[in-house]
Amino acid sequence: MKISLRAGERVYINGAVLRVDRKVSLELVNDVMFLLEGQVMQASDATTAMRQLYFIVQLMLMNPTDIAAAASLYAQHHTALLAVCESREMLDGLAAIDEMVGGTRYFEALKRIRALFPLEEAILAGATSESPIKAA
Structure with a gap:
């Protein structure tokens, strides 16, 4: 994997900040x-709930x-999201994310979570007091 950085930019590698x-x-x-x-x-x-999930996986x-x-917090937050989500697309996304996190594929999980941000925004935009997703 080759990455290019601009002057002053940071990269976080295996817990180290460069x-x-x-x-x-x-x-x-290497991996x-x-x-x-x-x-x-x-x-x-x-x-929002999905942004909080992103932050935890991050x-x-x-x-x-x-x-x-962080793994304990992830499990609690993920379970809470599953309990309040009604959107099939969101539930499918959460299942995929959980599989990725379980396999320590955190970067892939972050990409999948980011892909759900627009769906979450749409759900929240139409939210009522009985929203299918609430900010945790």
Whole structure:
């Protein structure tokens, strides 16, 4: 896997944060977990249930040596989402995400969660007091 970074950009690799001082290309020659700075969600941006799920899985990816607390939080949050979701597409997405997280395929899970953001936004836009998804 080859990634290119701009000056000042960060990449998170197996729990380490690397910041480059100039434009650089990195070739990752073995299997590592990484996130580019643009894919990292800040806690303050985790304002909906799916964004909170993203943030939790992101924690698991960014700190692979200590995921116990994040894994527990993930299980609770995922279970709560399953309990309130009525959308078949959302439920199918949550099932796929859970399979990916169970297989430690966190990056793929993050991509799948991001793909559900527009669906969540549409559901919330039509929300009433009995919304199928509520921000946790």
